[in-house]
Amino acid sequence: GQQLNQSPQSMFIQEGEDVSMNCTSSSIFNTWLWYKQDPGEGPVLLIALYKAGELTSNGRLTAQFGITRKDSFLNISASIPSDVGIYFCAGQGYSSASKIIFGSGTRLSIRP
Amino acid sequence: DVKVTQSSRYLVKRTGEKVFLECVQDMDHENMFWYRQDPGLGLRLIYFSYDVKMKEKGDIPEGYSVSREKKERFSLILESASTNQTSMYLCASSSRVAADTQYFGPGTRLTVL
Numbered sequence: 422g423q424q425l426n427q428s429p430q431s432m433f434i435q436e437g438e439d440v441s442m443n444c445t446s447s448s449i450f451n452t453w454l455w456y457k458q459d460p461g462e463g464p465v466l467l468i469a470l471y472k473a474g475e476l477t478s479n480g481r482l483t484a485q486f487g488i489t490r491k492d493s494f495l496n497i498s499a500s501i502p503s504d505v506g507i508y509f510c511a512g513q514g515y516s517s518a519s520k521i522i523f524g525s526g527t528r529l530s531i532r533p
Numbered sequence: 534d535v536k537v538t539q540s541s542r543y544l545v546k547r548t549g550e551k552v553f554l555e556c557v558q559d560m561d562h563e564n565m566f567w568y569r570q571d572p573g574l575g576l577r578l579i580y581f582s583y584d585v586k587m588k589e590k591g592d593i594p595e596g597y598s599v600s601r602e603k604k605e606r607f608s609l610i611l612e613s614a615s616t617n618q619t620s621m622y623l624c625a626s627s628s629r630v631a632a633d634t635q636y637f638g639p640g641t642r643l644t645v646l
Binding site for chain 2 (some may be wrong): 427430452454461462463464465466469478494509513520523524525526
């Protein structure tokens with residue numbers, strides 16, 4: 422089946438630094454999604470991407486849908502303590518209307 | 534705002550017990566999902582449902598069953614809990630027209646002793 426490789430698995434950075442994480446897939450996706458999970462909560466959708474090459478921002482977050490349709494990345498600029506959490510990429514293929522495949526997550530920790 | 538609620542935040546059960554996890558959404562969504570979340574494995578789909586009384590197996594359905602008798606409620610059942618089912622369980626819902634946008638509940642952390 423489809424698999425997503427998300428990296429890095431964890432990051433421990435200084436407050437104010439920029440963050441970058443990415444996902445690659447073994448197959449093509451129609452939609453790429455980025456979710457964030459705060460400690461003790463369920464994931465919340467941050468950004469949705471629908472076109473190859475698309476670059477979308479949400480505040481300090483920027484995500485891109487790779488040209489090959491097999492990858493996506495998420496950047497966070499000038500990180501702050503509330504950015505702590507687990508970030509998941511997710512992809513949705515052409516074959517299923519609702520089934521979404523999730524990456525294994527990137528755990529972000531920040532030193533104040 | 535969409536709200537997805539799960540019946541318990543924390544649950545401790547014994548091996549062999551029957552366990553019910555309940556999920557309710559208040560946005561009239563057609564689609565509902567159950568995932569389990571384990572460190573390093575991300576979210577893995579157990580079962581999902583497109584409509585009342587409909588269910589589809591996800592990637593890891595073994596040892597689980599589901600019930601969707603009402604549109605707003607989707608139940609996950611562990612017929613005979615085992616220690617390897619200790620995990621965080623997340624429920625989600627989405628509408629048919631915006632199926633890529635899933636709304637998650639807060640999760641139930643289940644420990645099977």
